[in-house]
Amino acid sequence: MSTYLPLAVPLYGPDFAADPGRVYARLRAFGPVAPVEVSPGVSGYLVTDRDAALAVLNDPDVWSKDPRVWESGLPADSPVKPMMGWRPNALFNDGAEHRRYRSVITDSFSRIEPHDLRRQVAETADGLIQDFAGTGEVDLVGQYARPLPLVLFNAMFGMPPEDGPRLVAAMGGLFESEPEHAIKANEDFGRYMDELIALKVRQRGEDLTSWFMDHPAGLAPEELAHQVILTMAAGQEPTTNLISNALSRMLSNPDYYSSLSNGARTARDAIDDVLRxxxxxxxxxxxxxxxNMQIGSTWIAADSLVLISYHAANTTPDGYDGGERTDGGAHLAWSSGPHACPVKQPALLIAITAIERLTSHLGDLELAVPRESLQWRPGPFHRALAHLPARFGPITPQKTGVTPWSSSPSSSTPPAATSTESPVSSASAGRRPGSYSPAP
Ligand code: HEM
Incomplete structure (x- = not known):
């Protein structure tokens, strides 16, 4: 049931991408919730107030995550279906079904030791860095922050290293504006998933797919595929944005930049700034x-779409000086309530390690353009840089082995490129550093 809201403010266009703060200020004039459009003709409500957001997120008896009634009013080819259409996974279900799906993900991630994950991220990071280290220039989104979570997931889910680039190309293609590219990418991704599951049916390993399969929740084959897809899809976009948004801050702010050697502000500080x-x-x-529900003075009909603005909620004026919150209170970047991100700690570790690895190998990294002129990708759901061009003094990758670097200015933890100690990292132990080519 897609409601038509005459005053709905669009969230999908270039205006929102260029200056979301201005749009949130306009939305706040409606009260704690405002009418918005997430795609032409698809409207709903956006909660911009922190307390109202927490009330929705923490009251599953009133607020369902199941979109089926709502989406029955959408055209079959609506562009929002991939992000919002129902599937048998943790994100789109409530109650016991949700807990069952979610336990598969949380229990499996809890089997990964942080030090193994850190080593795995470092190996992945080093392989990517090696591909551009000799050139002196890089798009840190396209060549680093976007492929990194996918190359990592390829290994964590138990696929051979040579399949990493396929996953990166297929996932990247899903967001292509040319429909034929998106269709081909979707087919490629389907083939990748079929092969992954067939491989693990034949031979279990110490990897997430095998742990999902053998979890006591007893997922049916379709459910298994959907939890794998959800984990990859839910993990990729925000982790990419967390890494690239934090890097853009670090590389444009002297407090961070000088800290690459002085230790004044850290990657973790940049990440906290981004999250807030x-x-x-x-x-x-x-x-x-x-x-039917009321938020502030707005009545919302049953089964209407209501979204939470983590960004606007984080910056809800605190009522003291009319500006942003000053109390340092918890932010909502990971959401809250039963559907809050279940992989927060691993995701933080991935982002911090990826940033530290990059800045320790390329100590003179700097933005190639001022931060103010960077382009943000349009879209209602993400805060995502389109590109992050940077430059640095080239370093020469060496042959596969102990360390891929001929000069490693401040690296204190050289990569273990052929480590076999970790069950997780063993999935990519044979990866040839430098073998990855970014998607075109
Ligand atoms: C390894 C990386 C990550 C993985 C595998 C992952 C996985 C997931 C999964 C499976 C869910 C659905 C949980 C449920 O419905 O019960 C989820 C929710 C969520 N995640 Fe993560 N995530 C990752 C990184 C991140 C990052 C970096 C952020 C942003 C800082 C983030 C923000 C969120 C938010 C806001 C939700 C709630 C979405 C909603 O309810 O609609 N995640 N994540």
């Missing part, structure tokens, strides 16, 4: 009220 002021997922947590 520029959350990687800007607006999401689609909910649907089970009955």
């Amino acid at each position: 002021h520029e959350p990687p997922m800007a607006n999401y947590s689609a909910h649907y009220p089970r009955r």
